[in-house]
Amino acid sequence: MQQVTKPCDPAPSRWSYRFQRLMLTPFFRLLLRVGVPFCFAFGMVTAYFGNEERQEKIVLAVADMRHQIETRPEFMVELLAIEGASESVEEDIREIFPFDFPTSSFDIDIAHVHEMISGLPAVRAADVRIRKGGTMVVTVSERVPVAVWRTWDELTLVDAEGFSVAELEARADRADLPVIAGEGADADVPGAMAILEAAAPLGARVLGLVRMGERRWDLVLDKDQRILLPEEGAVRALERVLVLNQTQDMLARDLTVVDMRLAGRPTVRMNEPAAQTWWRVRQSMTGIKQE
Amino acid sequence: MIELYDSQRAMRNMRKAAIQRGVVAVLDVGTSKIACLVLRFDGTERLSDYDGVGALAGQAGFRVIGAATTRSRGVRFGEISAMQETERAIRTALKAAQKMAQIRVDHVIACFSGALPRSYGLAGQVELESPMVTEQDVSRVLSACDVPDYGAGFDGGREVLHAQPVNFALDHRSGLGDPRGQIGQTLATDMHMVTVDAVAVQNLAHCVKRCDLELAGLASSAYVSGISALVEDEQELGAACIDFGGGSTGVSIFMKKHMIYTDSVRMGGDHVTSDISMGLQVPKSVAERIKTFYGGVVATGMDDREMIEIGGETGDWEHDRRNVSRAEVIGIMRPRVEEILEEVKTTLDGAGFNCLPSQQIVLTGGASQIPGLDGLASRILGQQVRLGRPLRVHGLPQAATGPSFASAVGMCLFAANPQDEWWDFEIPTDRYPARSLRRAVKWFKDNW
Numbered sequence: 001m002q003q004v005t006k007p008c009d010p011a012p013s014r015w016s017y018r019f020q021r022l023m024l025t026p027f028f029r030l031l032l033r034v035g036v037p038f039c040f041a042f043g044m045v046t047a048y049f050g051n052e053e054r055q056e057k058i059v060l061a062v063a064d065m066r067h068q069i070e071t072r073p074e075f076m077v078e079l080l081a082i083e084g085a086s087e088s089v090e091e092d093i094r095e096i097f098p099f100d101f102p103t104s105s106f107d108i109d110i111a112h113v114h115e116m117i118s119g120l121p122a123v124r125a126a127d128v129r130i131r132k133g134g135t136m137v138v139t140v141s142e143r144v145p146v147a148v149w150r151t152w153d154e155l156t157l158v159d160a161e162g163f164s165v166a167e168l169e170a171r172a173d174r175a176d177l178p179v180i181a182g183e184g185a186d187a188d189v190p191g192a193m194a195i196l197e198a199a200a201p202l203g204a205r206v207l208g209l210v211r212m213g214e215r216r217w218d219l220v221l222d223k224d225q226r227i228l229l230p231e232e233g234a235v236r237a238l239e240r241v242l243v244l245n246q247t248q249d250m251l252a253r254d255l256t257v258v259d260m261r262l263a264g265r266p267t268v269r270m271n272e273p274a275a276q277t278w279w280r281v282r283q284s285m286t287g288i289k290q291e
Numbered sequence: 292m293i294e295l296y297d298s299q300r301a302m303r304n305m306r307k308a309a310i311q312r313g314v315v316a317v318l319d320v321g322t323s324k325i326a327c328l329v330l331r332f333d334g335t336e337r338l339s340d341y342d343g344v345g346a347l348a349g350q351a352g353f354r355v356i357g358a359a360t361t362r363s364r365g366v367r368f369g370e371i372s373a374m375q376e377t378e379r380a381i382r383t384a385l386k387a388a389q390k391m392a393q394i395r396v397d398h399v400i401a402c403f404s405g406a407l408p409r410s411y412g413l414a415g416q417v418e419l420e421s422p423m424v425t426e427q428d429v430s431r432v433l434s435a436c437d438v439p440d441y442g443a444g445f446d447g448g449r450e451v452l453h454a455q456p457v458n459f460a461l462d463h464r465s466g467l468g469d470p471r472g473q474i475g476q477t478l479a480t481d482m483h484m485v486t487v488d489a490v491a492v493q494n495l496a497h498c499v500k501r502c503d504l505e506l507a508g509l510a511s512s513a514y515v516s517g518i519s520a521l522v523e524d525e526q527e528l529g530a531a532c533i534d535f536g537g538g539s540t541g542v543s544i545f546m547k548k549h550m551i552y553t554d555s556v557r558m559g560g561d562h563v564t565s566d567i568s569m570g571l572q573v574p575k576s577v578a579e580r581i582k583t584f585y586g587g588v589v590a591t592g593m594d595d596r597e598m599i600e601i602g603g604e605t606g607d608w609e610h611d612r613r614n615v616s617r618a619e620v621i622g623i624m625r626p627r628v629e630e631i632l633e634e635v636k637t638t639l640d641g642a643g644f645n646c647l648p649s650q651q652i653v654l655t656g657g658a659s660q661i662p663g664l665d666g667l668a669s670r671i672l673g674q675q676v677r678l679g680r681p682l683r684v685h686g687l688p689q690a691a692t693g694p695s696f697a698s699a700v701g702m703c704l705f706a707a708n709p710q711d712e713w714w715d716f717e718i719p720t721d722r723y724p725a726r727s728l729r730r731a732v733k734w735f736k737d738n739w
Contacts, residue, residue, distance in 0.1 A: 010361070011382050011383040017382045017503075018503065021503065024393065024394060026395075
């Protein structure tokens with residue numbers, strides 16, 4: 001029997017040969033192994049999420065879940081505890097605190113709260129944290145006023161660094177603090193404090209300090225007396241005055257101004273009658289006849 | 292002369308690139324089978340820059356990762372006669388080899404046995420410009436070889452397949468392997484050149500191109516089977532390798548590790564088969580089967596009693612039930628084998644093989660598996676005859692270790708350790724095109 005059909009050609013056709021070579025190409029294999037699944041998955045996901053309704057649903061579901069977790073009792077803050085603050089400061093803090101309790105700790109922006117509390121004039125430093133059990137603890141260290149700063153229209157309490165702490169109704173409210181005055185007086189509160197410390201021997205005679213020209217201090221005493229201090233070495237100059245006062249009882253005399261601005265030439269301005277008297281005495285001492 | 296080698300140079304560059312990439316295919320286009328091996332170079336061994344044979348006979352650098360054989364189609368006498376058919380056969384072999392290797396091959400080195408190879412011995416001589424032999428001097432002496440008119444330059448002409456310098460001589464000191472750096476005045480060289488029919492080369496190149504591959508090298512099958520079948524001392528002392536193929540029988544003579552002569556006899560195993568087919572009135576396939584199972588060249592008394600059923604499909608009972616004795620088959624085969632061997636003998640005599648110090652003859656190729664061939668060959672060719680099998684290379688499947696794969700295995704060695712050919716040397720300066728930088732440098736050197 002002869003075979004009716006032609007025996008099939010063992011050789012691969014040109015296209016099957018090329019296809020096999022293509023499948024053996026490393027880059028193409030990589031493309032098939034990685035690229036096709038990636039594109040397929042990407043396409044599926046894109047098609048699924050292309051629908052607006054589905055997107056909305058998913059966003060809602062996620063938001064809902066998030067809300068559920070956030071409002072769990074473990075994450076709720078119910079109390080604001082303030083430590084280390086005086087009553088007025090505490091009131092201020094409670095007033096500016098932007099959240100209503102109870103609220104979730106996810107919603108509270110602690111950095112923002114910290115910034116706000118630190119921004120209060122009476123607060124030097126604040127420490128804000130949420131303690132276990134739903135308590136928000138604010139530890140505050142207040143500014144301590146060291147002086148009363150009198151300006152044209154108001155009285156202000158300033159601390160050692162010159163920050164104004166609070167306003168004052170009347171000077172008598174804080175009679176224990178010294179007064180400083182003048183424009184720019186708050187810029188050199190430490191210097192003022194040093195001068196006032198040095199002026200302690202004068203006791204109650206010191207009324208306060210006046211900042212002159214935003215660069216130097218005048219020490220104002222009662223009986224309209226002033227000690228003009230230099231810009232540099234004010235304490236030293238004051239000490240010199242005090243020594244003079246001790247030895248010669250200078251300030252008890254009838255003078256208005258002790259000018260220490262030039263260290264080499266301390267000057268004293270006397271009152272009018274005293275000056276008259278002084279001239280007369282000198283004339284009599286030199287023997288000039290009174291006319 | 293130089294322009295002729297541009298394609299060879301291009302192929303050599305392509306081979307370098309392929310080896311750099313690590314994968315190259317070896318294709319043996321034979322008359323009866325097409326074998327394809329896929330080699331992977333792991334780069335463990337540098338491919339040049341050393342003399343002699345490297346570790347593991349120079350095979351440490353590569354491994355066979357794919358091997359396939361298919362029945363050849365459209366090839367006669369080792370030349371492509373039907374391109375479409377051959378292209379399909381090459382495709383079959385390559386596909387199977389690529390599948391086994393699991394890698395895509397882009398470069399292929401091919402060999403073929405036919406196309407009337409012709410050997411030429413060339414000699415050249417130059418005076419050295421400087422006392423020391425430089426690379427340029429070597430190039431110059433190679434260019435100075437007087438090339439015979441081998442029929443190049445026209446369509447259907449011939450093309451140079453191999454051009455290997457086999458010997459350098461410097462002032463009566465001959466036998467130098469590498470003259471560079473030596474002191475002398477006159478440099479002479481002997482070169483062995485093999486030319487083949489250009490048409491056959493073009494056909495093969497076209498077939499390979501049709502398979503989407505780049506041809507990265509060409510070799511003569513007689514040469515590469517000599518590389519794989521001859522052992523080192525045979526190559527050194529002088530030996531002839533006779534590659535009994537299907538359609539043609541290649542002869543190559545080696546001496547001092549260089550091929551010094553090659554030729555082919557346009558007869559082979561297929562002619563034996565067709566003799567049987569004609570003598571017994573059977574189809575080619577049956578004749579081939581009878582040849583491989585019962586063939587031989589020396590008949591004994593036992594063979595008279597061994598009856599072979601021929602079989603047939605004509606429907607004629609008498610015709611389909613014929614028996615022949617094995618002695619008859621041998622009687623048909625022997626004259627043809629003798630004829631082939633006589634032709635080989637003529638070729639060897641013409642080449643002056645009997646002047647060589649050692650006259651070892653190695654039979655290899657598929658048809659060398661005929662039982663008793665070595666005995667017959669030693670009666671015709673000379674006493675020192677042995678059957679050769681190709682070297683073992685890494686990863687070669689057991690099925691591809693037989694003598695019929697001598698040229699395929701030889702191609703592997705050829706790919707891994709190519710011999711220096713003419714086109715591997717520098718182009719001599721005076722052959723450079725005008726306006727070349729190198730030429731300008733030479734002018735400065737000469738004038739200052």
